[in-house]
Amino acid sequence: MLNQKEVTVGRLNRKGNWLTASLAVVFGLAGSAGADNNPIPGFSSLQDLSESSGWEALEFPKIDQHSRYELVTDGDRQVVRAQTSGGASGLITRLDLEPGDALILRWRWKVSNVYDQGNARAKSGDDYPARIYVAFEFEKDKAGFFERAKRSAVEVLFGETLPGNALNYIWANQLPVDNIVANPYTDQTMMIAVNSGNEQVGQWVTVERDIVADYRRAFGEAPPRLVGIAIMSDSDNTGESATAWYGDLELVTGE
Template structure:
């Protein structure tokens, strides 16, 4: 089963699956892994199954992180949750890659693997072609462009590399992205809400192995 079908199946799965809204004064929690928070996260398999489990953070064993291991596999963890990005436009998270991928041609289907990635899904309607996803990725290439269309879903998915192998293995990095601004820069319009957030560590197209850890994920007002 190829990724084109699986990408479209995932988006349909998201749109028909859940309609609850998340509201908060200053922050909206998406993944509170530090407190065993995997509620409402679901696994969707793309090609074999990446292992996802909560584990003690090595630097602070009182906290949990989400540990992902891919052995030539691709499955993701998805949370269907509407978030008002007019109120809380900033997505915050931390991540690290313990086992990076060798340099890959990431603009091609053969190289569409990432040791760590975060999806943000928005929609203009009920059909696949009306659904879009930003992908913030940990690139295997130090010379990666600022962004590029996904090889499997070029009209629906934009890849944005925030880190690469020069950032070092086993080191935590904190990210903050203005989702409103990134969507407007890509699609030329503003959105009121996102539909879902996803995490994926995958190495199926290259037949490689990858390992990453994800800390808490949340939206904030600023």
């Protein structure tokens, strides 16, 4: 369950920004990335999904029904299976990385189905059987007065720093692949369809994206520091159900 700090911070925004607000509580002031070439803990080598694994539960105010995440074996590899039915929650890992000129995010995933009522352009359809959330550092000098004041209040009250812009890589039901649209709740989060529709449902799909290039396309400028990555399967808006499987996520410097 969320503690009171998370609930209070989360109430600053509706669902589209709850993810951002809740991430702030868990990420806090993230420490330096490890020496490993891939700073993201691999699901294939985890013993469990406790906080010591490097992944932590991401839950939202006013959403009592959570998605379920567990380690399972699929074929010869351990992965995370996510099950959602009218609820929402995720798993997150904190990072503190300078993206540089190119930063490649690779992962593999599989879904049981897409949502009939899913729609990346509408609040009522803002659900996905699988998504990868990439959060970036808040750039104070580029924000307006109200945004700076709100964030300063949170920092004073709770000692936490809210992330800024974010990319969501989604398995959409109708948004064409490689299309980018603003999240219907906030233009600080941009949705990028990397899979769409039923054609590859039930199959493992490998995805590779250059986070820097995608950020430039989405926001028209170079990205600030990367502060965290989350996986999430949600269905609280559509009320539908789905199962997703997530393999290891890998971050590597672009060639």
